[in-house]
Amino acid sequence: MKDLKVFFAVPKPQLSENTLSLKTNELVAVFIDFLMGILEMILRRRIPYFTHCVKDPIEDLQTQLKFLITFLGDTPSQPTEETKSLLTDIEALANEVASFLYSFILKPRTMGTGMDVAISDFLQKIEILKMKIKDHCIMVSMMQSGLPTKTSVISVFVVDSLLNDLKDLMDQKAHKIGGVKDQIRTIHDEILYFRSFLRDIEMQQHPKLGQVIMRITDTVHEIEYIINSFAPIWYLEIRLPHVMEKIKLIRMAFEEMKKNHETGILQVANYPSQQVSLQAEKPLISEEIMVGFVDEAMKIAEQLIGGTEQRQIISIFGMSGLGKTTLAKRLYSDPSIVYHFDKRAWCVVSQTYQKRNLMIDILRTLSDLNIDVIINMEDERLAEEIHKSLKGRRYLIVFDNIWNIESWYDLERYFPDDRSRSRILFTTQLKDLGRQASCHSVINALPFLSEAECWDLLRQKVFLKGHCPPELQKIGKQIATNCHGLPIAVVVIAAVLANMEKKEIKWQQIARSLSSHINEDPSKCMNILELSYKHLPMHLKPCFLYLGVFQEDKEIPARKLMSLWISEGFIEKNKHKSVEIVAEEYLTDLIDRSLLIVAKKRSDGGIKACRIHDLMRDMCLRIVEEENFLKVIKE
Known part of the structure; x- marks a missing residue:
């Protein structure tokens, strides 16, 4: 047994090439867990010399040691000198308990009568440690509030999750929270108030709301951490008052915003009921309205239908957001254009284009082949099928949003020139791209609206x-x-x-x-x-920002997007509607607000796929980075 003495002391941190070293607080936690195992063994064996008189003190010591293990995981990643001192004191206490247990194991008969005294001494020392722990708790809270704020975009799901946990504490675990039940109820009511306040459409435009949301987000996460991580009620008694001080300050900020609001009246939005009343005045998904470009449309239509017999490239160029794609779609679907060409195909190129994907998109439109067959074709076969579909036909191929001439050079040889008045239509932000493609190309500059x-x-x-x-x-x-x-x-x-x-x-x-x-x-x-x-309602902001994860110029399947929203917790629960229906309402709302564009519709008129405008996506990515909402990894 004397050879085992080395195991009854907190081990020192060791560096190893093959293993990760544990931090001091982690080593102490592992060691205390070892001591608890010994205490549990003593209780199970029920040694008659002392168990009948010290059973309760041993269990009390186990409870306090168990808390210390959990608490050691609550230390900040960059502890202050005060925190380091606290860790030193906990380590010293662990070594004292270990030394006592080692002596007891060597001579259980002689130690039995003094065990209750020793444990009582340990419990008193832990009480002294609690005072330092209280200071630590305040310090951790202050450090958290001093950290760079996470984001001013808050998901209703996060708040609802905390409200559910707090309600579960009050209803199902009331016997465990004892003296802090009133504090838990107060926190629940305040968070509920914050939630209703955040839904207020008028107040959502307040310039200081973002700062307050950051404080709410931090506080919500802190409360969630506290109530789900620590069992001892006294720890809650220490941490909760400080949290309530934070809540009090947030409440004061809300009241100040409310007081300074120019109307002085808060109108709480009852989404989706309010949104339904708005949508009742307009179709579910409004059709695109095009104004202007009358002369340009007529001119480009004449270029497509008339002109040279040779295959010709016609380019529409202008800055993003000017309406190039909208105009091209109108021309592409114009009855006279449809009638004039034997074959038509539309493909979106984008800045990060992939040749194979473009070939698949083109052949899907030109051919009657099954899509699964097309997808499984080799590149050479795809090229052959495209050429065969167009050979001897008058065709129109639209390259939407083309950014570099290489994408045209890669595919040019697949489009035969049979002197049948075939046309290639570019939409681009680059004036010279059409001229680079062919010296006989026609360049059309799209003007700004009057x-x-x-x-x-x-x-x-x-x-x-x-x-x-x-x-x-x-x-x-x-x-x-x-x-x-x-x-x-x-x-x-x-x-x-x-x-x-x-x-x-x-x-x-x-x-x-x-x-x-x-x-x-x-x-x-x-x-x-x-x-x-x-001007988006609070519940739609995370849904919009999430669009940044999708690739540029790619169609976004509606069901996939809504499923991701649901899994991320962005969709608010509704007693009267399924989460899928609410998600579809969110999607429709973003489309009605022109933040998303309908790309495809289902046979029943619903949304099958959507896309986001380049400028909107750029804005989305900028806000995502500023708000630290998520990390988009670029290719």
Whole structure:
């Protein structure tokens, strides 16, 4: 037994090439667990010399040691000197307990009568440690609040999860929380208040809300950690008061925001009931409205149908958000174009294009072959099938959003030139790309919308077939003018206006926001688009930001997107609707707000696939990074 003495002391940290070294607090925790095993062995064997008089003290010591194990995992990754001192004291206590147990194992008969005294001494020392632990708890809380804030985007699911845990504590485990039950109930009620406050549409536009949400997020995670990690009630008694101080400060911030709100009246949004009333005035998914480009559309249509007999490249170029794709789609689907060409195909190229995917997209449109057969074809066979489908036919192939000439060079030889008036249509942001593809190409520059066209588009998007009230026309035209002729900016701002009250004071707020962010260079419209995000209801913000994980210019399957939202906990629970139905309402709402575009529809008119505009995705990625919401790994 004397040879075992080396095992009855906290081991020292050791570095090894083959094993990861444990930190001091982890080593102490493992050692205390070893001591608890010895105490459990003593209780199980029920040694008659002392067990009958010290059973309860041994169990008390086990409880306190068990807590110390859990507490050692609560130490910050970069402890202060005070925390290091506390860890030293815990280690010293562990060594004292170990020394006593070692002596007892050597001479159990002689130690039996003094065991209750020894354990009592250990328990008193632990009581002294509690005072230091209390200071540690306050220090940890202050460190957490001083850390860089995580994000101002909060998921309702996170708050609901905490509310459920708190309610479970009060209802199912009331006997375990004793003297802190009132504190738990107060915290539950305050979190419930925060939740209702966060749903307030009016207050969601408050400039200081983001800072408050960051504090709520940190506090919610801290409470979740405390109540789910520590069993001893006295630990809750130490930590909860400090948490309640944080909640009190957040409550004061809320009340100050409420007091300073210009209307002085809070209108709590009851989503989705409020949203349903808005959607009742418009179709479930509004059709695209195109304003302007009448002359350009006629000119490009003539280029597609008339002109040379040789295969010709026609290019539509302009900045992102100008409407190139929308115009190309109108031309592609125009009855005269459909009638003129024997074969038509549409493919989206994007900046990170893949040749094989483009070939599959083109052949899917041109051929009647089963999609599974096409996907399993080798690249050479794909090329042969494309060429065979087009040989001797008059065809139109659209390369949407083409960024580099190499993507055309890779596929050019698969498109035969039979002097049948076939056409290749590019949409691009690069003026010279069409000319690089062919010296005989036709280049079409898409202009910005006029002020009148911007107002016409805004009015149609906001009121559909209805009329704009006279009191909103002046401020509406001002908003349209501030979009600097960029259709995507008009569409996005129109979606914001369509989803808010049709009151002059509300529109003036939007106009002021635009004026404070607008740059005279219309290519810098990101701040305009960002207003659409700022005016999103709280529950839709994480759903929108999650779109950043999808690749550029790729269709997003609706069911996959909604399933991911559900699994991430972004979809709010509703007693009267399934989570799938609520997720579909969220998706429809984002589409109605022009943050998503319908790419495909199901046979019943529902959404099969959607996509996000390049500018919207850029904005999404920028906000994701700023808010530290998620990490998007770029290829």
